Amino acid sequence: MNQNLDPNLLKGNLDFILLTILEEGEMYGLEIIQEAQIRTNGYFDFKEGSLYPALHRLTQAGLLTSEFRESDLGGPRRKYYTLTQKGQHSLAKKRSDWKQFSSAIDQLKGAR
Amino acid sequence: MNQNLDPNLLKGNLDFILLTILEEGEMYGLEIIQEAQIRTNGYFDFKEGSLYPALHRLTQAGLLTSEFRESDLGGPRRKYYTLTQKGQHSLAKKRSDWKQFSSAIDQLKGAR
DNA sequence: TTTGGTACCTAGGTAAACTATATACTTATC
DNA sequence: GATAAGTATATAGTTTACCTAGGTACCAAA
Numbered sequence: 001m002n003q004n005l006d007p008n009l010l011k012g013n014l015d016f017i018l019l020t021i022l023e024e025g026e027m028y029g030l031e032i033i034q035e036a037q038i039r040t041n042g043y044f045d046f047k048e049g050s051l052y053p054a055l056h057r058l059t060q061a062g063l064l065t066s067e068f069r070e071s072d073l074g075g076p077r078r079k080y081y082t083l084t085q086k087g088q089h090s091l092a093k094k095r096s097d098w099k100q101f102s103s104a105i106d107q108l109k110g111a112r
Numbered sequence: 113m114n115q116n117l118d119p120n121l122l123k124g125n126l127d128f129i130l131l132t133i134l135e136e137g138e139m140y141g142l143e144i145i146q147e148a149q150i151r152t153n154g155y156f157d158f159k160e161g162s163l164y165p166a167l168h169r170l171t172q173a174g175l176l177t178s179e180f181r182e183s184d185l186g187g188p189r190r191k192y193y194t195l196t197q198k199g200q201h202s203l204a205k206k207r208s209d210w211k212q213f214s215s216a217i218d219q220l221k222g223a224r
Numbered sequence: 225t226t227t228g229g230t231a232c233c234t235a236g237g238t239a240a241a242c243t244a245t246a247t248a249c250t251t252a253t254c
Numbered sequence: 255g256a257t258a259a260g261t262a263t264a265t266a267g268t269t270t271a272c273c274t275a276g277g278t279a280c281c282a283a284a
Contacts, residue, residue, distance in 0.1 A: 011123035
């Protein structure tokens, strides 16, 4: 995550974020980090130590599949991750949970 | 948290939620849980084992003050929590962090 | 051949929320 | 007045998730 922002906000949402990014097509690890930075103007900036265990966890859970492939532009091989059907369903659930959660947060204030 | 919703969503947001509820006036522990339930139609339902350590943490950090007081309607004494000035500033910061975070989440999807 | 860049991986630490249980006091119930 | 039930606060111990701080491997350029 980013510099002086509450570092706890990410907790519980990393999986959701990764699935969201992978929804539009396969991508490899470091590319996901770059995409997250680009799409949020640098707001999301995960560390590799957060990313890779999360990708493994999601793969283990059957939400992603992965495949090593050589790079055509040179450089070391890359591990591409793709959303499975189960992953798409899980993403839909997470998206709906997120909406409920954020609307509950909004309801909290000035609800008297 | 609630039944079949992602239990991780709460992480990192409990402090924010507690400060938000206490913004409108002092309240005691179990009353905060009830208020959270009422305001969100049962969506937020913390356990005491989450609440009290959090209240102590916030008090330790100077964001809340607490005072024991007898109940006028009978029942055991209650510990009332009040937002300090520092707590109000922290709440404003958390609110702004939350807005940034949730808009970053929204930016993620379909940003290509 | 050595340096730097890219890419993936993991062990260990920390922090936050949950489970389960304990304590204390008050109000009903018998 | 003893016992049970309800209200309220508290905490020890577990789990989980992210981060820090490394490490390995390969490729390209100097």
